[in-house]
Amino acid sequence: MSETSRPKPLPAREAVDEYFIENRHRVLDVAAFLDRLDRSGGDWRSDYRMAALVRAIGVLAEPGAGRAQRIQMIFSDPTVEPKPKLDQKAARGAWDPASEKGA
Amino acid sequence: MDYIEMHAHMVSRTTDDYTQMALMGCAAITEPAFWAGWDRSTADGFDDYFRQLTEFEPKRAARFGIKHYTWLCLNPKEGEERDLARAVVRRIPKYLDHANVLGIGEIGLNRVTRNEIETFKDHVALALEHNQMILIHTPHLEDKHKGTRAIIQALQSFPNMDPARVSIDHAEEHTIEMILDNGFWTGLTLYPQTKVSVARAVDIIEMHGADRVYVDSACDWGHSVPAAVPRFVMEMRRRGHADSLARQIVWDNPIAFLGQCPKFEPPVSAHAV
Ligand SMILES: [Zn+2]
Numbered sequence: 001m002s003e004t005s006r007p008k009p010l011p012a013r014e015a016v017d018e019y020f021i022e023n024r025h026r027v028l029d030v031a032a033f034l035d036r037l038d039r040s041g042g043d044w045r046s047d048y049r050m051a052a053l054v055r056a057i058g059v060l061a062e063p064g065a066g067r068a069q070r071i072q073m074i075f076s077d078p079t080v081e082p083k084p085k086l087d088q089k090a091a092r093g094a095w096d097p098a099s100e101k102g103a
Numbered sequence: 104m105d106y107i108e109m110h111a112h113m114v115s116r117t118t119d120d121y122t123q124m125a126l127m128g129c130a131a132i133t134e135p136a137f138w139a140g141w142d143r144s145t146a147d148g149f150d151d152y153f154r155q156l157t158e159f160e161p162k163r164a165a166r167f168g169i170k171h172y173t174w175l176c177l178n179p180k181e182g183e184e185r186d187l188a189r190a191v192v193r194r195i196p197k198y199l200d201h202a203n204v205l206g207i208g209e210i211g212l213n214r215v216t217r218n219e220i221e222t223f224k225d226h227v228a229l230a231l232e233h234n235q236m237i238l239i240h241t242p243h244l245e246d247k248h249k250g251t252r253a254i255i256q257a258l259q260s261f262p263n264m265d266p267a268r269v270s271i272d273h274a275e276e277h278t279i280e281m282i283l284d285n286g287f288w289t290g291l292t293l294y295p296q297t298k299v300s301v302a303r304a305v306d307i308i309e310m311h312g313a314d315r316v317y318v319d320s321a322c323d324w325g326h327s328v329p330a331a332v333p334r335f336v337m338e339m340r341r342r343g344h345a346d347s348l349a350r351q352i353v354w355d356n357p358i359a360f361l362g363q364c365p366k367f368e369p370p371v372s373a374h375a376v
Contacts, residue, residue: 007344009309018341019302068303072277076248083216086183091214091244 030057052094104346105372106332106353107361108132109290110209110238110272110319113160113171114152120322120329121167127333130370131170133361134160135209135238138180140324146190149177153194157201170370172361174208174238175199182213182222192225199233205364206230208238209272212250215242224257231261236364237269241278243297251278255285268363272319275299279311288360292321293331301331301338308339313348317356 009015037044044050056071077095087099105128113121113134124132134156143149156173164171175198177191198204207230212219230237242250254271258264266286274282274289275298282289291307292298299307304318320331328334332353339349354372361367 006312007309007348009306010342014343068306069276072275073248075245076277077215077245079249080252082220082253083214085218086214086216088214089180091242091246093244095245 048096048098049092049094104128104333104336104350104353105130105370106336107317107357107370108320108332109270109317109357110135110292110321111329112137112321112323113164114155115324116322116329118163118167121164121169124329125167125169127330129169129332130372131172131357132164133172133174133205133238135174135240136176136178137209137323138178142181142184143187146187146194149191150194153198157198157203161203170368172203172205172367173201174206175204176207176210176226177222178209179211179213179219179223179240179242182219183216185218185221188222188225192229195229196233199235202366205361205367206236206238209240210237211240211254212242213246215246215250215253220253220257223254224260227258227261227264231263236361239269239271241271241273243273247273247275248277251281255281255287258287259285270317270360273298273321274307276303276307279307279316283311283315288315288317288356291316291318293318293328293335294321295326295328297326301335304335305338305342305344308348308352309342313352313356315356315360317352317360 010018037050045054052074056074059067059070059074075094079100108124108129108131111132111134113132136152136156143152153175156175160173161171175195177188182188195207207226210223210226212223227237229235239254241247241254251271251274258266258269267288270288270290271282272290273292279289291304293301293304298321308316318332318335320329321327322329322331336349336353340346358369362369
């Protein structure tokens with residue numbers, strides 16, 4: 001097997017030039033999504049998925065690398081024990097802390 | 104750039120997808136057994152599916168000049184049903200001598216239940232008993248980290264399991280390290296929403312290197328993109344990475360991993376130098 005040294009990322013200035021516009025677009029899309037929820041008038045903040053999303057958004061402004069991994073862990077089930085039986089067929093994107101109480 | 108599609112559910116794709124993949128340079132596909140989107144009710148239903156994967160689909164792919172391989176199992180989405188799982192596992196050995204069967208897969212976990220873990224272990228035992236390679240599906244979204252950890256633990260409970268002959272697919276930022284550190288191969292699955300984007304896949308390569316790593320589209324009947332691997336190559340170029348590195352990930356690594364199965368014939372690349 002060949003050993004590969006870690007390939008280098010683009011220099012920051014070049015990466016900004018190349019990727020700024022598409023990421024500007026992504027941030028605006030998230031902002032508009034939150035605005036949409038506010039306009040709906042419902043209580044969206046108590047939904048466990050949105051609570052996780054809001055925490056994840058906070059990570060974006062933190063300094064230092066590893067944001068993607070930290071956000072992955074915010075959405076992840078932190079428990080270790082297998083579920084006693086199947087609760088639902090599909091994952092929902094964020095771990096529901098309330099699911100543990102009933103289980 | 105020629106490439107090998109390591110994970111595609113072609114029974115769910117159109118002939119037009121085959122055409123596009125052939126035009127983009129796809130030389131070979133490996134198709135793991137999957138969930139149909141609804142639960143099959145009998146082991147006979149799996150027999151029909153295994154015949155489709157071993158008899159019909161290779162012929163369909165060959166019309167586009169693509170070599171078709173497959174992996175057999177009862178998918179993790181159906182792993183909760185222990186009686187059905189045991190019945191299906193008993194039927195798999197009779198298909199293992201087919202020319203296009205590479206091993207057992209995609210086995211793994213879905214919601215990380217006790218029954219799913221037992222079904223997973225039944226499949227691992229079957230693979231080891233018949234000296235088969237293993238392709239593993241890790242759970243989706245919030246279940247991925249917990250499930251990947253449980254999968255590695257279960258695999259390591261088999262003393263004769265060789266991690267070099269096992270690929271743990273659908274790795275992401277928070278799971279790749281535990282997979283590679285334990286000696287397994289891994290795949291980064293390029294999905295529009297629920298797995299990694301091409302940009303994040305290149306990030307992961309930049310952070311973890313390209314040894315024992317490949318990328319795949321895992322295209323199936325859901326949101327997925329048969330052109331994902333060529334798009335990854337484009338993203339590598341956009342980041343200024345050498346084509347030789349992209350080629351390692353989409354061609355050399357798949358051949359190195361799959362080549363451990365004597366039935367795998369390395370395809371000839373039109374772009375070989
Ligand atoms: Zn799959």
